[in-house]
Amino acid sequence: MATAVPTAALPTPARAGPAPPRAPLRADPRYLTQLHAALIKSGELTASPKSFHSLLEAAAASPTLLPYAVSLFRLGPRPPPSTPCYNVLMRAFLHAGHPEDALHLFVEMLGAASACPDQHTVACVLKSCSRMCALDVGRGVQAYAIKRGLMADRFVLSSLIHMYASCRDVSAARLLFDAVEENGVVMWNAIITAYLKNGYWMEVVEMFKGMLEVGLAFDEVTLVSVVTACGRIGDAKLGTWVAGYVDEKGLVRSRNLMTALIDMYAKCGELGKARRLFDGMQSRDVVAWSAMISGYTQADQCREALALFSEMQLAGVEPNNVTMVSVLSACAVLGALETGTWVHSYIRRKRLPLTIILGTALVDFYAKCGCIDEAVEAFESMPVKNSWTWTALIKGMATNGRGREALELFSSMRKASVEPTYVTFIGVLMACSHSCLVEEGRRHFDSMTQDYGIKPRAEHYGCIVDLLGRAGLVDEAYQFIRTMPIEPSTVIWRALLSSCAVHKNVEIGEEALKQIISLNSHHSGDYILMSNIYASVGQWKDAAMIRKEMKDRGIEKTPGCSLIELDGVVFEFFAEDSDHPQLREIYQKVEEMIDRIKMAGYIPNTADVRLEVDEHEKEVSVSHHSEKLAIAFGLMKLDPGATIRLSKNLRVCTDCHSATKLISKVYNREIVVRDWNRFHHFKDGTCSCNDYW
DNA sequence: CTAGGGTTAG
Incomplete structure (x- = not known):
């Protein structure tokens, strides 16, 4: 603890008597330690539980001083900690990201003679349960609250609703909400965020519209949830209405709300509007920057995303792990190896938490830059992986032409008891088609349904068509399409058409193109492939005709x-x-x-x-x-x-x-x-x- | 001493 402040600068040591002035009670280690010493010397600390509480509260206000607060709480001399003292320390634990410590303190409190859990305690404990997704503990706490008659407290109730929402039990949250007699804005917000967190975006919007209809009051927090939901379901109309309301009521200073609006506009494809709001913000924190960057990445404007990322650094805002996910995925799309590698070293240097999402983005980035060894290294460095992570690496192996290794990875994944998803099988089948592993491909395709109960989607059928077609089994690929249980899409016909180009199959090629045209979503590439097929077998006139047809239909060639x-x-x-x-x-x-x-x-x-x-x-x-x-x-x-x-x-x-x-x-x-x-x-x-x- | 909110991968 720093004690380098000259004694002359100290507040005058308090004599016995009135509580020390509140002014120096800032969470500054210099003042706190000095004050602590002074209070001990004067005997005030043990005499006045109020002074002790104030000191504790001041220490607990800053996460860096949390160990100090703990020792204050644990070591004497001090009065026996009162209920508010426990509450203060519990909140500090929760705030510092140690919900389990908060729970331990609650248990300790139950046996303490000097304190008894009250509504503040229960609300805080429930929040800890939310954070830890501890549904069973949460239910126990609810029982305790009922026994103690604390269920009438609005904070307890809303925390309880949040607890159920975090533990993915939306119906329990709803039951509580419905049981409350007079729900105010707090309870409405609780149930709305419960729906939001669990992906029931339509319900969020419906509830809000219901509030408007009966003229219920809403606030900033309500609007944040509503706007977020609008972005997810692409409801730009309601989103824009909220934006207008925000403008009218002068809520533009609310950073969270502005960030939610930026995200909403970006997800509705209104990048320009998102950017205007972003540019108009008085202060932009890391979340606002991240939202704007991810907006560009999701809209496939990856160069803009990276440009904004460098602006963010010039602005002196430190990126976090979430920012880096979007930046890495922009780098992956662009193949920007240098930038992404720099991001990786930044992550290590700053010890940003390598969450599953960030790690997966890293694996995907390296794989999409063709650096499969680095992708494997990143994969192995991850403390926790999930199905997405394995899938990213399997796909990476597949696209880099290392089909055998992709299949080996798939079996390691199964050994690690990680459940494959339909996307995993796209990777597996891609591995087979890129490496011409026909038999393995057929086997995995069958096993997907039989052993994993995953119904094949168009993408899987497309992989099989690709696999057979490229391997020269063009007729079989065609037959496969004809016997598929789903309507063949353009993607599938296009796969057939490309294998016709590889194997110079005019007849089936013509059929494939016909089908693509009849589905009304033809690209220039389809015509060019067909023209190349004709050219490759010397049917020059037909080749020229196709080109002309393309021109006549006004289809522009996609520039390389x-x-x-x-x-x-x-x-x-x-x-x-x-x-x-x-x-x-x-x-x-x-x-x-x-x-x-x-x-x-x-x-x-x-x-x-x-x-x-x-x-x-x-x-x-x-x-x-x-x-x-x-x-x-x-x-x-x-x-x-x-x-x-x-x-x-x-x-x-x-x-x-x-x-x-x-x-x-x-x-x-x-x-x-x-x-x-x-x-x-x-x-x-x-x-x-x-x-x- | 009290809630609740925004950004994230295949």
Whole structure:
């Protein structure tokens, strides 16, 4: 304890008599220890239980002084602790995140002669039960409250409702609520948050509307719950009404409410409105920043999310574990390895709690950046894992082409008695399809229903179609679709169409495209695949016709786009990019690259290019694909030994795939490319996908 | 001495 304050600066030692002035009773260790000493010296501490209580209360007010408060409570000289003294210390335990200590103190209190639990005690104990999800203890405390006649207390009742809500027993909470004669806003808030916590968002909105109808008073807390629920169900209308009310009543200073509104707007897709509220806040705490960042991440505006994260750091607000979840998932989407790695080291340096959610985000981030070893390391460093965590790693293994290891992980997961979900099986089946493990795939698909009672969804059927189709069993894949118990979706037909492209199957390809068009959600990629199928078997006229059809229907080709990160900044390249400051150098580098790999045997594959131009133009066009520009940029900017990592929005085309293999050899570089559904690790002239993608 | 609220992964 610090005692470096000169004696002259001390408050005058209290003589026996009136209680010491309240002014110095701030939670400042210097004043407190000095005052404590003075009270002992004057004998006042033992003489006046009030002084003791004040001192204890002051110490308990600050979490850093909690050990001091405890020793004050435990060690003499002091009067026997009264009921309020117990209550103060219990609340301090709860506040400091030690609900179990609060419970222990309650038990001790039951046997103490100097104190007897009152309504304050019971409310606090119930809150501890909420925090610990201790339903049985909570019920016991309720029985105690009934015996002691404390059930009429509004604080006891609302704490009890919260306890049941936290323990996922909403109906018990509702029974209590209904049993109360005159419910005020506090009780309404209790039941509303009970619904909110358990995901009954419609009920939250309904109850609020009911309050409005009968003209009941509501407050800020009510509105926070209502707005949060609006965000979850996408009820922008009610949410906007609340925003208007907040504006009108001048509640803009309420940070929690503003944060809830930001979250609501973001979840309803109104990022601009969310940002305007955020910018208008007088003070933004870590939760407000986190809400805005997660808004951008969830809206798939990951670059904005990262930009806001760096603004947050400039503003001097320390991120917490929740912030980092959103930041990491933005990094995962962008393939921003440097930024994410920095986040990981920050987490370690600041010892942020590696919760299941944060750990899972970390595993997912590394896996989505193609760093599967680091993903495994992160996985192993986690103290507690759940089904999501295992699933993230299994999926990561699958997309990185390590199907066998993914399946081994799945069996370890089962050994660890972690229940797989339907998503886990998507990962398992993806592992099989990316690694061409046909028999295993069929087996797991059957076992999913038989052994785990999980009904296959469209995604699973899609995986099987993909698995069979890519393995060359295109007819069987087609038959599989025809006998499926669900209506085949575009996704499923699209999987079939891509395998037709791999195996040059015109007939089934045509059928698949027909089905996709009839379902009315065709992409440019579907037409391009079909056109490529025709081109690959020499049906040039049909290929041209499909392209024309696409044009006539006004379907724009999705521009290819590649991302590459450099010194923590994510650069974006488009095919035929004309918007980069170092364009000339980049195109020069591309030319040099193409010349060098041509000497190593590269032959440009121009079969898939628009047909109305001459051969040279086709070659140039292919050489300006976004990933070639990005790789050239990487070669220019990165250290000679550094791995080039990029991620792109479409699938890698055949030409870029063979070119990249040769680049990895000629330039002696590892290149990792993430396309829209898997990874390619290029090294020494070969690719981890074994040309099977 | 008293409640209740906002941000989070596959």
